[in-house]
Amino acid sequence: MAAAAVAVRDLWKFFGDYPALREITFDVEPGTCLALLGRNGAGKTTLLRLLAGFSHPGRGEVRILGAGVRAPETRARLGVLGHGISLYEELSASENLHLFGSLFDLPDPARAVDEWLERVGLSRVRDGLVREFSRGMRQRLAIARAFLHGPSLVLLDEPFTSLDDRAIAVLQQVIREGLAAGCTVIMSTHQIREAMELATHAALLARGRLLYHGPRAPEMLADPGWLYAQYGEA
């Protein structure tokens, strides 16, 4: 059997003496789309930041695609889209993508950049500075930035929050195509329909603990608050 896309073992994260995450253990199989649910302060962002290698766990271990989180080969296969768009205001759309293309050691960055500008519908403004972009355009460019290097694992922190319609459509499309190609997606989300439609699995975090991790049940789609209610978190 191939290594799990993400394997988390007895993971703890402390801020001072306060455990923001406690004894978290779970596996994510390749090709799944996991929706990470939980209220504000439940530890969703902390968990995603650990998976992305932005911080080290206090205890326990995270393996991504069979390797350590901070290993360069892991990071080359990781796509991250956080709260911020992670784009430089003073650079143009194509310069931004070129920058990340070369940081990710793409063999043919120019082609990847052209392709992704086309996919997110920004070819026409490729030389425009991000500073001058509308909110929706920035969001689409951020999606292109996160997926540019064809990652095998994508971590999205509240990806659908405050996106405009067109960006939502683009993101859904990109995630669908990624999943079809065997990419693994983990996204934190409030109870948002767009995310649940894509998810094959769901996990619920509360006060730093993992309460549920399993397939997405049909009930979750009909009533986004259903899972919370099951665990008395409503």
Next chain:
Amino acid sequence: MTFWRHTWTVLTKDLRAELRTKEAVNASFSFAITILLLISFAFDPTEEMTREFSGGLLWIVFAFAAVLILNRSYARELPNDCLDALIASPAPASAIFLGKALSNLFLLLAVEAVCFPVFGIFYNVRWIGQFWPLLLVVVLGTWGLTVVGTMFSALTVNIRLREVMLPLLLYTTMIPGLLASMQLTVHLLAGEPLSTAFVWLRFLIGFDVIFTALALTFVDTVLVG
């Protein structure tokens, strides 16, 4: 090889972003010139006086100018959470650091390049005869300033009072490096050859090497929590 390519990528990115807005360079440049002129006006120094305090004056001006550039170095990555994307990329933190430090070096050298003629004119100092040794000293001293400063820029990027903490830490740590640069500059501006102040040159190189090594070793610890 990949390391240097990443360094180059970050270096060109930082320079390009800075040269489009020129925020830091303009501030740094006007500040440096203003101080140079103010001191010349306030003290109206004789040639003898100038010779004695020229090194101190120039390097204090450079250190002030440096902070205006260095404060922006990692802070530039804060809007839009760009720092996260850099850390998530396969580029090692040390390569990113080196790219940023080199970009700061070039920006600061550019500011200093304008300061020298202004200094020469307003203080009536002829330094052109010592151009090459002076260039060597300025590059070495400025590298010390930028490597320690870029490191402290990374150290303070996520904390309150960033703008205050950076100069506080930088100036104290830089005292030996600044001292050596000042000694060498005074020495050269007095028309003496570099060879008679070789100990200070060696000392300055040692300072640069030690802090470059420390910064490259610890920058990952600072940025990845």
Next chain:
Amino acid sequence: MRKSIIILIALLGVGWVVWNLHTVLLQLPDDADQGPVYRIMFFHIPAWFSAGIAVFIALGSSIGYLITKNLKYDAVALATTEAAVAFLTIGLVTGSIWGRISWGIWWTWDARLTSALVCWLLYAGYLVLRTAIEEPSQRARISAVLQIFAFADIPIVWYSIEWFRTQHPGPVLRGSGEMDGAMKAAVYANWPALMLVAAAFVLLRLRQEEVKREIDSLRRIVHAG
């Protein structure tokens, strides 16, 4: 239990210091050259020794924190750095008083004085940096790196400033300026006494830091709901 140990150590230390004061003030004669003011040396010299030791422990525990991520090491680093700054302050103040009487000036930019002041600034900077960081783990990590930079800077500072003419009296414990045996004994006796007082202080601060971490943690639990 722990509280009574701290009190015991503190009483022992203070008692010893008082006993030494008795010896120094009432039993030892005035110095042949310096007169009564030389007695300040019985605090001045041990203070520098103690500061040196505190700085080493602070470095060790900072490295310990970076390796283990155990916040107890961070608390030790903080407490010993505070002790070091306190001892450095005692050293500077006693030295200044002595200088006023023996040299007729409060301060001079002599090599040792300058180096000592720079060290004081380095470690004071460490303490100031800590106040600017809210989250305990981040604070521990960032300040541990700064601690390493500060420590690495000490020999460089010392070396660079040593190259200026020095005015400070030569070593008095050995060599040509050697003290009388009874006086030397009193200097050595006051060192462990001051160290005991410092140990009590450090233990007290460790306790405080522990409580502070607990409060911070409880506050986060409340906020997390």
